[in-house]
Amino acid sequence: MFEKKPTPVTGAMSGTSLDGVDGATLVTDGERIFDFGETAYRPYSAQERDVLHGALGKWPEDAGLDEAAAVILESHAKIYSQLGSVGLCGFHGQTLAHDPKGQGTHQLGDGQALADRLETPVVWDFRSADVALGGQGAPLAPFFHFACAKWMGADAPFAILNLGGVGNLTWIDPRKSRPEEEGALLAFDTGPANAPINDFVQNRFGVAMDEGGAKAAKGRVADGALELFLADPYFHKIPPKSLDRDAFQIMFELVSELSEHDAVATLSAMCAASVMIGVDFCPKPPERLLVTGGGRHNPVIMEMIAAGLKCPVSPIEDAGLNGDMLEAQAFAYLAMRVACGLPTSCASTTGVSVPIGGGVLSYPH
Secondary structure, eight states: OOOSSOEEEEEEEEOTTOSEEEEEEEEEOSSSEEEEEEEEEEEOOHHHHHHHHHHTTOOTTSSOOHHHHHHHHHHHHHHHHHTOOOSEEEEEEEEEEEETTTTEEEEEOOHHHHHHHHTSOEEEOOSHHHHHTTOOOOOOTHHHHHHHHHHHTOOSOEEEEEESSEEEEEEEOTTSSSTTSTTSEEEEEEEEOHHHHHHHHHHHHSOSSOGGGHHHHTSOOOHHHHHHHHTSGGGGSOSSOOOOTTTTTHHHHHTTTSOHHHHHHHHHHHHHHHHHHHHTTSSSOOSOEEEESGGGGOHHHHHHHHHHOSSOEEEGGGGTOOTTTHHHHHHHHHHHHHHTTOOSBOHHHHOOSSOBOOOEEEOOO
């Protein structure tokens, strides 16, 4: 077990939007953030993205994972090496499937092989222990969001929204002393976010994303399709709750008869509306909503969310944080918590029965 003292730790994240690997260094003792260090980004090539996309939905016992595992190992090793020598690495791997109340959760990536390659201790497999104890295994960033709230000096409840492949919301009461304390956090997946939009524009336009919301801005929202989407029972289920990247395939059926630009506008409205419903679950209205992840660069989605909420909505950069690297920083922070024997999730973030530190620490051979 690591000594609880300020330590430089590198984390990396490859999200379900499959754009690339984010890497970031953080100085932390597993509780406080002392400093934010260097960051790096390695985009996936079109070929690598195709390989990873082809592995989505697969479980550990399924065939055909070797090529995807090699892409994950090589891309992450380059990011960690680029960021230099640290005392510990946090390795999330690539989520391929998520079914916490069924088959479990699957993050592809061999942390022991990475530790051997980097000659550095690596914490990985962050979600399995949480699921084994009845938790959703997601979202995991909320404990880091709580540390960010302390670093910011926040003194009133607010919320952080991550718009990645899936949207997830963390409500934070920074007046509490620890993240696992009752009433400190509430976290859950709001609904689909960038993933269906990315998949649609890749299929129809041959581009990876709706850059700047340009395609959505040219379309009109189909209210009927939006209403049918919001009728799904998931949106009225009490959190904690979490989603697989491809949980809402019905979205594509609902927009199949629309023009291409109307379809993108409607998919964007589905993302925003699910966030609005999610905010209603907060124990107290948030003083503000800070948005992180790639979706904050989409002005159409941001304007839709702001129009539907009573609190100010802004990019997380307004609070001095890096919205492109927050997830990578989170897994650096969580790695240190695991190494120090501290919990990384609790009942109000994943529904797990007891606070648990859910990773595996592998030392290089």
